[in-house]
Amino acid sequence: MSFFENEKIQEWLIVLNDNLRTTKKIWVYILAAVLVLAIPLAFGFKALFFKLTFKNYSGPAVNQPMVKIEPLQILEKKVLKLSNNNYSGFIRLKNMNLDWGMPEQTYTAIFKTLGGTTAATVSGKTFILPASEKLIVFSKFSSQQEPQVLDFSLGEAKFLLKPEMPPIELSVSRVELANKSSELTVGAAVFNKSPFRLSAVHLYALVYDKNNEIIAVNSTSVNDVNSLETRSFQMYWPKTMPDAARAEIRSEVNIFDRALFSTQPGRSQFETDPD
Numbered sequence: 001m002s003f004f005e006n007e008k009i010q011e012w013l014i015v016l017n018d019n020l021r022t023t024k025k026i027w028v029y030i031l032a033a034v035l036v037l038a039i040p041l042a043f044g045f046k047a048l049f050f051k052l053t054f055k056n057y058s059g060p061a062v063n064q065p066m067v068k069i070e071p072l073q074i075l076e077k078k079v080l081k082l083s084n085n086n087y088s089g090f091i092r093l094k095n096m097n098l099d100w101g102m103p104e105q106t107y108t109a110i111f112k113t114l115g116g117t118t119a120a121t122v123s124g125k126t127f128i129l130p131a132s133e134k135l136i137v138f139s140k141f142s143s144q145q146e147p148q149v150l151d152f153s154l155g156e157a158k159f160l161l162k163p164e165m166p167p168i169e170l171s172v173s174r175v176e177l178a179n180k181s182s183e184l185t186v187g188a189a190v191f192n193k194s195p196f197r198l199s200a201v202h203l204y205a206l207v208y209d210k211n212n213e214i215i216a217v218n219s220t221s222v223n224d225v226n227s228l229e230t231r232s233f234q235m236y237w238p239k240t241m242p243d244a245a246r247a248e249i250r251s252e253v254n255i256f257d258r259a260l261f262s263t264q265p266g267r268s269q270f271e272t273d274p275d
Contacts, residue, residue, distance in 0.1 A: 103256035106155030111147035169193035
């Protein structure tokens with residue numbers, strides 16, 4: 001038996017219908033309006049009740065560890081004389097942050113005479129790896145006046161958390177320093193121990209005298225170095241340096257630039273060199 005077939009229900013419907021017929025239309029309209037307005041009013045009162053009840057409530061504090069970023073430190077800056085009116089120089093920076101580096105750091109170097117005259121200005125940008133010492137090399141520039149002071153400034157520092165990836169291991173071997181008839185050369189080989197093919201490996205040479213002072217710097221790069229490949233390279237200076245006692249080669253890859261890394265067919269990016 002359906003709902004409307006119940007006799008009691010039918011009697012109530014008949015009584016309701018009779019009452020509506022005897023009621024003035026104005027009251028019917030009022031009743032309909034009350035029913036229509038009842039729903040939004042109910043939600044409104046509910047919202048007002050919630051606002052009054054919880055207006056002073058604040059959620060539990062979420063404690064997140066604060067990351068303290070240490071600023072870059074300038075360890076050393078130096079102007080080096082090459083030959084005639086040619087000069088070079090370098091900056092050594094230190095990044096103390098274990099997991100934070102910079103994909104791009106701008107800088108400006110101003111080479112000045114002792115009297116304060118600007119001999120040359122060099123602006124550029126570089127990347128800085130986490131927990132590393134960065135060498136910025138000014139390989140060669142010409143000036144009619146001898147610069148002896150190097151003013152160096154960094155642009156805005158924008159640190160970035162290092163990406164999650166297998167370590168990029170590079171090793172340098174066969175470092176050879178040679179004074180030839182009219183030039184100094186440094187040759188070496190870099191071995192890519194990582195599972196990636198590297199589009200660019202940056203290399204820096206520092207030449208020391210017997211007092212362990214840096215007397216010459218240079219830089220170069222090698223491209224498209226396959227995994228487990230050894231690549232030879234050479235750097236030179238346009239003059240002999242009798243005081244040169246030894247050379248040090250540093251290598252690095254910009255881990256923030258994913259475009260520099262690719263895997264070779266048949267080799268996993270998680271495979272390492274079995275030493």
